[in-house]
Amino acid sequence: MIPIEFYLVLSAFMFITGVVGVLTRKNAIIVFMSIELMLNAANLSFVTFSSFLGNNIGQLFVFFVMTVAAAESAVGLAIIIALFRNKLTINIDEINVLKW
Amino acid sequence: MNEIFMITPLLIISGGILLSLIVEMFYKKSEIILPWLSIAIFISAAYYSLLTAYREGVVFNSMLAVGGLVHIFYFIFNFGAAIVVLLSIDHIKKVGIYFGEFYILMQSAVLGMMFLSGAKDLVMVFIGLEQMSVCFYILTGFNRKRSSSNEAALKYFLLGAFASGFVVYGMALIYGAVGSLSIPSVSFYLINQSPSIIFIVGLLLFIIGFSFKIAAVPFHMWVPDVYQGAPTTVTAFMSTGGKAAAFSALLVVLVPVFSNLAKNNFIPLLSVLAVITMLYGSIVAIAQIDLKRMLAYSSIAHAGYMIIGLAAGNQNGVTGIVFYLAAYTFMNLGAFGVISMVEAKDNSHVDLQSYTGLAAKYPLLAAMLTIFMFALAGIPPFAGFFGKYFVFISAIEANLTWLAIIGVISSAISAYFYLRVVVVMYFKSTDSPIDVEPSYYALLGIFISALLVLVMGLFPNSIIQLISFFVG
Numbered sequence: 001m002i003p004i005e006f007y008l009v010l011s012a013f014m015f016i017t018g019v020v021g022v023l024t025r026k027n028a029i030i031v032f033m034s035i036e037l038m039l040n041a042a043n044l045s046f047v048t049f050s051s052f053l054g055n056n057i058g059q060l061f062v063f064f065v066m067t068v069a070a071a072e073s074a075v076g077l078a079i080i081i082a083l084f085r086n087k088l089t090i091n092i093d094e095i096n097v098l099k100w
Numbered sequence: 101m102n103e104i105f106m107i108t109p110l111l112i113i114s115g116g117i118l119l120s121l122i123v124e125m126f127y128k129k130s131e132i133i134l135p136w137l138s139i140a141i142f143i144s145a146a147y148y149s150l151l152t153a154y155r156e157g158v159v160f161n162s163m164l165a166v167g168g169l170v171h172i173f174y175f176i177f178n179f180g181a182a183i184v185v186l187l188s189i190d191h192i193k194k195v196g197i198y199f200g201e202f203y204i205l206m207q208s209a210v211l212g213m214m215f216l217s218g219a220k221d222l223v224m225v226f227i228g229l230e231q232m233s234v235c236f237y238i239l240t241g242f243n244r245k246r247s248s249s250n251e252a253a254l255k256y257f258l259l260g261a262f263a264s265g266f267v268v269y270g271m272a273l274i275y276g277a278v279g280s281l282s283i284p285s286v287s288f289y290l291i292n293q294s295p296s297i298i299f300i301v302g303l304l305l306f307i308i309g310f311s312f313k314i315a316a317v318p319f320h321m322w323v324p325d326v327y328q329g330a331p332t333t334v335t336a337f338m339s340t341g342g343k344a345a346a347f348s349a350l351l352v353v354l355v356p357v358f359s360n361l362a363k364n365n366f367i368p369l370l371s372v373l374a375v376i377t378m379l380y381g382s383i384v385a386i387a388q389i390d391l392k393r394m395l396a397y398s399s400i401a402h403a404g405y406m407i408i409g410l411a412a413g414n415q416n417g418v419t420g421i422v423f424y425l426a427a428y429t430f431m432n433l434g435a436f437g438v439i440s441m442v443e444a445k446d447n448s449h450v451d452l453q454s455y456t457g458l459a460a461k462y463p464l465l466a467a468m469l470t471i472f473m474f475a476l477a478g479i480p481p482f483a484g485f486f487g488k489y490f491v492f493i494s495a496i497e498a499n500l501t502w503l504a505i506i507g508v509i510s511s512a513i514s515a516y517f518y519l520r521v522v523v524v525m526y527f528k529s530t531d532s533p534i535d536v537e538p539s540y541y542a543l544l545g546i547f548i549s550a551l552l553v554l555v556m557g558l559f560p561n562s563i564i565q566l567i568s569f570f571v572g
Contacts, residue, residue, distance in 0.1 A: 008276075015269055022262050031258055038265030045272035053279045058272075061223055061281065065268055068230040072264075075234050076257050079241050083250040095251050 007048040014041035028080050028090040032073070039069050103159045106166045108152060109145045109174050113211045116141035120204045130200030135189050138203040139182050142210070146178035153570065162282060163221045165352075168570040172422060173217035173348045177341050180429045181210050184341075186545030187437045188333040194445055194537065195331060197243050206337065209235035213345035217352065222271045222281040225349050229267065229313070232345055233260050236338050240330040246447070252329025259322040263312030266305045273302025287356040300365075303357070307369075313346040314403045317377040324388075327396035332443055332450075335392060336436030339399050340429040347406060347425055351418060358413050367500075370411035375506050378404025382514040389452050391439055394517060395432070398476060401514055402428055408507055409491040412498035419568045420490030426563075427475070427483035427556050434549030435472040438465055441542050442534070449534055457533040458525045465536065466525045468546050475553045477518035478511045483556035490564065 014037055021034030043062045050058030084090055104111070120137055124130040149171040156167035185203060192198050212231030219225040237260065241253025275281050277299035278289045289299075312319040327335045358366065381401025388394035406424055409417035442458070442465070443450050459466035475482035488511060492504040556563060 011272075015265075018265065022258070028254060028258065032261070035258070035261045035265055038262070039268055042265065042268040042272045045269065046275065049272065049276035049279075053276075055279065057281055058275055061226075061271070061275070064223060064227060068226070068234075068264075071234055072230065072257075072261055075237050076261065079237065079250065079253045079257050082241060082244045083247070083254050086245070086247040086250055095254065 004048060004052050008045065011041045011044040011048065014038075014044065026092050028083075028092055028095075031092065032076055032080070036069060036073070039065055106152070106155060106157060106159050107164070109149045109171070109178070110211070110214055112141060112145040112148060113178075113207060113214065116145075117204060117207045117211065120200075120207060124200045124204060131198050131202075134200040134203045135185050138185050138207060141207060142178045142182035142185065146175045146182065149174035149178065158220055162284070163224050164215070164218045165220045166218060169418075169422065169567070170218040172426075172567060172570060173344065174214055176344055176426050176429055177210050177213045177217070180341050180344075180433060181206055181337065183430075183433050183437075183545045183549055184333055184337045186548075187336060187433070187440055187542045189541045190537075190539035191333050191440045191443075191542065192331065195243060195443075195447060196245070196445075197331060199242075202239070202242060205235045205239050209239070209337070210341065213341055213348075216345045217348035219349060219352055220283055222274065222283065222286075222353075225353065226268065226271065228345070229349065230264060232342060233264065233313075236260075236334075236342060239334045239337070240326060242334065243331050248329040248447075249331065252326045255322050256326040256330075259312060263309045263319070265309075266312070267309030270302045270305030270307075270309060273298050273305065275302075277302065283353060283356055287359065290357065303366075306353070307350075310346060310350050311373065314343055314350070314406075315400050316373050316403050316407060317380045317400065320377070320380070320400050323400055324393050324396040327399070328390060328393045332392065332436055332440035335396075336433050336440070339395070339436070340432050343399065343403065344425040344429055347421060350410060351421065354410065355413065355418060367411055367413075370407055371500065371503055374404050374407035374411055374503060376404075377401070377407060378507060378510040379513075380404075382510045385514065385517045388517070391450050391452060391455075391521070392436075394452075395435060395439075398514065398518070399432070401510065402476075404510070405488055405491055405507055408495050408500070408503050411503065412491075412494040412500060414494055414498055415568065415571055416490065416497055417494035418571050419564060420487070420494045422567050422571070423490055423556075423560070423564055424487035427487040427553065430549045430552040430556070431472050431475040431482070431484055434468065434546050434553065435476065437542055437546040437549065438469040438472065441465065441539055441546075442536050444534075452521065452524055454534050455521060455524050456528045456530040460529065461533045462536055464543075468550055469525065470522050471550050471553060473518040473521050475557070477515040479515070481554075481557045483553045483560075486557060486560035486564075490560075 018034045018038035022031050025031050046058040046062050153171035158165050209232050212228045215228030237257045240256050243249035277296050278286050315323045378401045381397045385394050385397035406421050409421040475484040478484045478488045495504040
């Protein structure tokens with residue numbers, strides 16, 4: 001059997017990849033994909049712990065996270081489209097009517 | 101059957117959302133009827149919350165707490181939302197976003213806030229947080245033809261979702277350490293053993309995620325842009341209800357956890373967070389000329405004062421935070437209400453320059469804004485003073501006197517930019533003062549806020565007694 005640490009290290013690696021992606025990438029869609037990666041890292045941790053602890057609350061939570069992530073992407077993509085119609089760009093560096 | 105009666109306020113809002121959706125679908129001019137329907141829903145939910153506050157308990161397999169302090173929060177959210185509806189009726193017509201959906205999204209956001217404040221389980225915290233946040237993302241970008249609104253929505257969405265990622269990952273680690281997601285079992289876990297490293301990291305990630313939501317420095321960078329770009333009444337709503345909800349969730353999770361944790365690990369962290377948040381907010385606000393942006397930095401500073409109560413962590417701290425949140429909700433709603441009235445069709449006239457000589461032309465409006473600015477600056481006898489007073493007292497009780505002293509210094513600094521608005525309105529004159537479109541609904545909302553700010557400032561003791569009765 002694969003020890004729990006392997007799963008947790010993989011999940012932590014995914015999470016950090018997501019955080020670095022959000023902080024360094026300039027394309028709004030890629031930033032958004034990195035956020036989804038962070039959520040999936042959390043899902044992997046939940047499933048791992050659920051399996052190793054032998055209770056299924058963690059697996060239940062994963063369904064909530066997936067549902068919420070779907071709702072969030074619907075709203076997020078709509079926002080990105082609305083912005084693209086006005087400014088014809090989704091590069092975060094060029095989105096600067098308001099100062100950061 | 102008993103559980104059904106205990107969640108009456110939640111049922112009123114949920115039923116209200118469904119009813120509003122049906123009205124919106126079948127009635128062509130829903131934007132005329134929906135604000136009044138929303139006000140009826142919010143007021144009745146607020147009324148039932150207070151009426152049933154004495155019945156405390158947990159419902160739905162101990163997922164959700166009802167009664168007591170939770171219902172005080174329900175009252176703050178619902179009453180605040182009712183005032184926001186009053187402010188919005190004419191404002192959204194003026195800025196060209198006259199749609200009925202606006203109010204349905206507000207109701208949905210309020211339902212999310214209510215889940216958040218009553219949560220007894222981390223699943224509930226997550227669902228409530230996301231329901232509230234997703235509605236706020238849409239409301240921020242509601243003015244979809246204006247690029248500053250789009251931009252604010254994108255920034256809010258990306259950073260809000262980023263913060264949610266931290267919260268969820270933190271919850272995963274807490275679950276791994278504890279083996280359960282319910283908050284009582286988390287505090288039970290801490291009684292029996294010293295926390296593992298996984299738990300500490302999870303709790304840290306959770307606090308970082310929520311620091312984004314309550315706008316604590318260094319996780320505040322979205323606040324000024326989002327508050328400036330969003331439609332003004334939406335800013336009023338999310339700076340008050342949204343912040344109160346995020347703080348209520350922090351109280352729900354952290355107070356039971358901290359009461360059993362070796363607190364000494366987290367007090368320095370929260371103290372440092374409080375100090376940099378309030379000083380940064382107060383100092384940077386001085387440089388702002390856009391009033392919405394200035395109030396955004398002021399909202400950061402106020403989050404800092406409230407974190408002081410969280411760091412103190414005693415019963416007075418919790419009571420102080422709840423009082424502060426109620427006071428902050430009504431004074432901020434009023435201030436944004438005046439700004440939304442003065443704001444012109446094309447979203448100009450939100451800078452300090454536009455307020456020159458306002459007192460001569462519109463004495464009533466200027467007097468109202470003066471009340472709210474005094475209250476925000478923490479000048480007695482308005483509500484803001486006692487909010488700060490109770491929080492600082494709790495810090496002194498918890499042997500954090502230095503924190504209270506920095507708080508006092510910071511609010512002395514902040515008095516400068518609040519009073520500058522008053523000076524510009526009363527003591528400067530101009531040949532061409534701006535025109536303000538009168539809106540009687542918004543004026544009513546502003547009056548109610550001003551009245552509450554005065555009442556809370558004049559009779560703070562009875563309100564504090566009520567809150568501490570439910571906290572204790």
